[in-house]
Amino acid sequence: MADVSSADDRKLLRRLWLMLAVLVACRLVLLVFAPHTDPSESRYAEISRKMVETSDWITPQFKYGVPFWAKPPLSMWMSALGIGLFGANEFGSRIFIFLAALAVLWLVAKMGARERDPATGLAAAVLLMGMPLFFYCSAAVMTDLPLLLGITMAMAGFRFAVRDGSRGWGYVFFLGLAVGLLAKGPLVGVLVMPPLVGWVVVTGRWRQTWKNLPWFTGTLLMLLIAVPWYVLAERKTPGFIDYFIVGEHWKRFTVKGWQGDLYGHAHATAPGMIAVFVLAGTFPWCLGFLALPFRRLRSLLEWAKADEGGGLYWMLWALWPVVFFLPARNIIATYPLPALPALAMLLAGIAVPLVRKGVGVGSPHALNPLIVSACGAVMVWALGVSLVWTDHAPKFSERELVRRYQKQHQTGDVLLYYGLRKFSAEFYAEGNIDYASSADEVEQKLAAPGRLFLACPTRYISLLPEPVRQRFAAVGTWGPETLYEEIPMLPAMAGGHQASTPKP
Incomplete structure (x- = not known):
């Protein structure tokens, strides 16, 4: 067993403790600030x-x-x-x-x-x-x-x-x-x-x-x-x-x-x-x-x-x-x-x-x-894409979209997701969201009481009939998702149309 009381080993131990502390600190930062992403962790x-x-x-x-x-x-x-x-x-x-x-x-x-x-x-x-x-x-x-x-x-x-x-x-x-x-x-x-x-x-x-x-x-x-x-x-x-x-x-x-x-x-x-x-x-x-x-x-x-x-x-x-x-x-x-x-x-x-022998x-x-x-570079990348360059992250989260909805939310409002289920949205909204899998369902939700906020991939909005699209105004876009807010129905709004179903 090596003599761990030597000056060289004490120096090595200090360096190792510093490396471990930096790694743990980086993970703690991500633990607190990085959002839950879909699908696995948020689920x-x-x-x-x-x-x-x-x-x-x-x-x-x-x-x-x-x-x-x-x-x-x-x-x-x-x-x-x-x-x-x-x-x-x-x-x-x-x-x-x-x-x-x-x-x-x-x-x-x-x-x-x-x-x-x-x-x-x-x-x-x-x-x-x-x-x-x-x-x-x-x-x-x-x-x-x-x-x-x-x-x-x-x-x-x-x-x-x-x-x-x-x-x-x-x-x-x-x-x-x-x-x-x-x-x-x-x-x-x-x-x-x-x-x-x-x-x-x-x-x-x-x-x-x-x-x-x-x-x-x-x-x-x-x-x-x-x-x-x-x-x-x-x-x-x-x-x-x-x-x-x-x-x-x-x-x-x-x-x-x-x-x-x-x-x-x-x-x-x-x-x-x-x-x-x-x-x-x-x-x-x-x-x-x-x-x-x-x-x-x-x-x-x-x-x-x-x-x-x-x-x-x-x-x-x-x-x-x-x-x-x-x-x-x-x-x-x-x-x-x-x-x-x-x-x-x-x-x-x-x-x-090898380190003890002075091999560098x-x-x-x-x-x-x-x-x-190289490990340090990987850590910098992980911090960057999770906290700063989130659009380049390999997975997305609905956290910012839900926070924007909650900022504008009033009693009776409904957050509706059109398309695939988003576990991160459910987590950050504490379960207070609804889903629609077709344009018909979106229209049915529009007829219900309360103001409707629609969240969906930006390309999905084109699948809705024109009279339905006219009922929404874009609030903002986060990653692939856009949040739309219901606006008052126009008097000239037509009744009949052909509905579409999203194809994720």
């Missing part, structure tokens, strides 16, 4: 808001009275708790997700410190926080970060229980599985158990695994935490188990373009796309693997078996999610997230010894100043 934020509004903490609701069966409720509980404490805003809905991310960073730093030294642990936390995928998910209202917390707890707990004989860490392993079951269901077992079994088989640590983990009491604890909600959810809305287990955990990944999704559409992708998502989600830090010191298979095997199989442990953890999702036909860019803590550990294990830009390790600068 979970709105489901969480409905949970608080309706006081239904058992069944998340996709629409009022329509159960959301796609995911267990842990992430929504976390966001709903924040909304209940701090209000239906960005901070309230994201803060407990962010605290879970800080817990993941602490676990990664703890693992690195116990495996090597504090500098390696802190470097792993910095690299993880700087990975674009983790940086985004660390405060995004989605299920991915709570699942990652469960996986990281399980992997850290197992490692320390088997290696050090710690009974407490053994219970952390089972607590992590319980967290994963409530975050995303049985997928946690699929992502955790195979690399652990592979590690035990290769290292032959059967006896320590059986002896050092509280298998009976730990399993009982896991079931007592996770199973009651599943029972209550099935009793409250029968059919949940069949849809969630068979549909979400089998057909979603094996049937290309699966049509059974009740809440959107399956994301059809070519097999192997997970590799592209890994590279994109870890760039530029992934370039650090170019500095691998192994030139022969024998050297790699010796490294993997050293430190009680530590290298092999992190390698199996990092590779398994990629291998598992490699043939999948329906995945999204967040799926590599479970591999990122282990990748950060591996990168830190390569980089820190001459080696492409993860702490190379050029790679660190």
